[in-house]
Amino acid sequence: MRHRKYPFIVGFLFLPVLLYTVLVIWPYIQTFGYSLTDWSGVSPSMNFVGFKNYTALLHDDIFMTALGHNLLLIVLLPVVTIVLALFFAFMLNVGGRGGTGGIQGVRGAGFYKVVFFFPQVLSVAILAVLFEAVYRSDGGGLLNGVLIKLGLENAQQPILWLSDPDLVFWCILAVLIWSGVGFYLVMFSAAMQSIPKDIYEAALLDGSGRGQTFFKITIPLLWDTIQTAWVYLAIAAMDAFALVSTMTPPAGIYGGGPNHRSEVLATYLMRNFLPFGKAGYACAMGVVIFFITLILSVVSLRVTRRERIEY
Amino acid sequence: MSTKVDKTSTIPAQGSPTAPVRRPLKEERFADRGGVINVFSHGFLAVWAIMIILPLVWVVLGSFKDNAEIGGSAWSWPSHWSFSAFGRAWSKGGIGGYFTNTLIVLAGSLTLTMLLGAMAAYVLARYEFRGNRIIFYMFVAGAMFPVYLALVPLFFMVKNLGSISPLLGLNSYLGLILVYVAYSLPFTVFFLHSFFRTLPTAVHEAAMMDGCSHARAFFQVMLPMAKSGLISVGIFNVLGQWNQYLLPVTLMQQQGGSDPDRSMLAQGLVNLASTSGYASDFPGLFAGMTIAMLPVLVVYLSFQKQVQSGLTSATLK
Missing domain, CATH: 1.10.3720.10 (MetI-like)
Structure with a gap:
């Protein structure tokens, strides 16, 4: 049988590995190479310029602004999303009336889960177009419409949202949180359900309140999952391309405005690559994004490491 | 290294002489607080659910409105239900x-x-x-x-x-x-x-x-x-x-x-x-x-x- 095993292995692995190497691994490696050149992407000629692209990045104000926005997203997006998702998951699974039945979730938990998760299955492109309409800068926008209805806003001076340099970043962050909470809620919820009920019951018997139960039992037992969520969200915070490029002005050249107040690395990379024809420079940005992602993942896994609790 | 949560040791001895007097009180309080939190948590969950559903329903309704209705107020209701917008979008x-x-x-x-x-x-x-x-x-x-x-x-x-x-x-x-x-x-x-x-x-x-x-x-x-x-x-x-x-x-x-x-x-x-x-x-x-x-x-x-x-x-x- 042995003599037939290797042709089979090679036969099965050949196509997947070939495709993967040519379209994924090789471009990854090439990015590093191109980032050391002044390649325009249009002409076939390129010169080796060493780390010139990287030093140029350091003096590029727009790049620094974009980096700042991404770093702010990396801090804010995971914190807000995880706190909200944990809160909701806790409510859904153990938030119900304690009473004689012991620990239970609130009524309608299944319905809430289905609804909350839905944004996750929508394309970011749909989200972008949807929220462009929601943030519309007159009374026809859903958000302005709601605020005017509630009397919180003057109908004659509607809030500009995406065209307001001070608000545009927060508008983007809000959409990211809105669409992300459901996914992490389901993730935390699954983890919570694997915690044995008698642990909660024991805590209840000891007279532990909801807050105590949440902080002393749920959080420590969920730590691994929270950690994973953190890394995922940090990676998502490095992205935000689809939302920023379609929702924010100027249209057609990957947004980022007004006045670069919503610029992120991904939009600036794409603008340098396609419209500006600075492929080498764009690759250098790609490498920076790569290292930030890598460092983030390693650091967050290291720093937040805790003793694993078995149950 | 791992620590095991030992649930047996965390259950305290109940039924000490003073307990019967205090216990009902405590239970009452817990239940009360539970009620308040229940309303509170349901409120939050419901608000978030509305925040998810509202924009989606609003978009679906929008496809039945006309330009003036969409531009006018977000709360306008479609005046006539026609699928013409779907036809236009499709072709x-x-x-x-x-x-x-x-x-x-x-x-x-x-x-x-x-x-x-x-x-x-x-x-x-x-x-x-x-x-x-x-x-x-x-x-x-x-x-x-x-x-x-x-x-x-x-x-x-x-x-x-x-x-x-x-x-x-x-x-x-x-x-x-x-x-x-x-x-x-x-x-x-x-x-x-x-x-x-x-x-x-x-x-x-x-x-x-x-x-x-x-x-x-x-x-x-x-x-x-x-x-x-x-x-x-x-x-x-x-x-x-x-x-x-x-x-x-x-x-x-x-x-x-x-x-x-x-x-x-x-x-x-x-x-x-x-x-x-x-x-x-x-x-x-x-x-x-x-x-x-x-x-x-x-x-x-x-x-x-x-x-x-x-x-x-x-x-x-």
Whole structure:
């Protein structure tokens, strides 16, 4: 049988590995190479310029602004999303009336889960177009419409949202949180359900309140999952391309405005690559994004490491 | 090192002499507080649910309104219920064409992703050979890096493939299919690898004893056994590829005036959004959004459990 095993292995692995190497691994490696050149992407000629692209990045104000926005997203997006998702998951699974039945979730938990998760299955492109309409800068926008209805806003001076340099970043962050909470809620919820009920019951018997139960039992037992969520969200915070490029002005050249107040690395990379024809420079940005992602993942896994609790 | 939560030691001795007096009081308080928190938590959950549902319902309603109603007030109700906006979005807005493009690409990419992914995962999970670990980690590593890292060279790679055969280049279905497959492989292989490991070996061994070939054992014995895993990862890939935005935006640009528009649905919707402002056809845009959301909603609602477990299982070992 042995003599037939290797042709089979090679036969099965050949196509997947070939495709993967040519379209994924090789471009990854090439990015590093191109980032050391002044390649325009249009002409076939390129010169080796060493780390010139990287030093140029350091003096590029727009790049620094974009980096700042991404770093702010990396801090804010995971914190807000995880706190909200944990809160909701806790409510859904153990938030119900304690009473004689012991620990239970609130009524309608299944319905809430289905609804909350839905944004996750929508394309970011749909989200972008949807929220462009929601943030519309007159009374026809859903958000302005709601605020005017509630009397919180003057109908004659509607809030500009995406065209307001001070608000545009927060508008983007809000959409990211809105669409992300459901996914992490389901993730935390699954983890919570694997915690044995008698642990909660024991805590209840000891007279532990909801807050105590949440902080002393749920959080420590969920730590691994929270950690994973953190890394995922940090990676998502490095992205935000689809939302920023379609929702924010100027249209057609990957947004980022007004006045670069919503610029992120991904939009600036794409603008340098396609419209500006600075492929080498764009690759250098790609490498920076790569290292930030890598460092983030390693650091967050290291720093937040805790003793694993078995149950 | 690990600590075990010892639940027995945390239960205190009850029934001490003073306890009967105090206990009812305490229980009452707990229940009361529970009631307040119940209202409070239901309130929060309901508010968030409304925040999710309201914009979606608003978009669907918007596709029945006219321009004046959409521009006027967000609270206006459609004056007459006509499906004309859907027709306009489908034909004039090009949503119908984008829909077809997406279906063509997805039919190819999904089949290939599942087939190649299952083949690679199966061999890596079930056969010992030199380089097994290296290939496996190569696949897994690919899932950790952002697509941006590869974007620029990938664009030229696909462009060069186009000079080999016009079927493969930029703005070609096959080119995009292959790229989708390549970028879906890491997760597919990773997920199915662990799945094939959990399947019992006895059935496979019996088949081999009966003189079944390796390939036949895979297609006729192992694949049917892995059905539930294949469904989970399949749904994951359907949603992922259906919703993909960055890759088509980079790779599916028209290469000249005569090149047909082969935009994917997500990408086409964004195009429609940027042109509908000039054409001032907002109902058409809202109808386009509704059309783009519907298939996802149907898949989601009918496979709700699998979608949730499929999407989150990658993170829960």
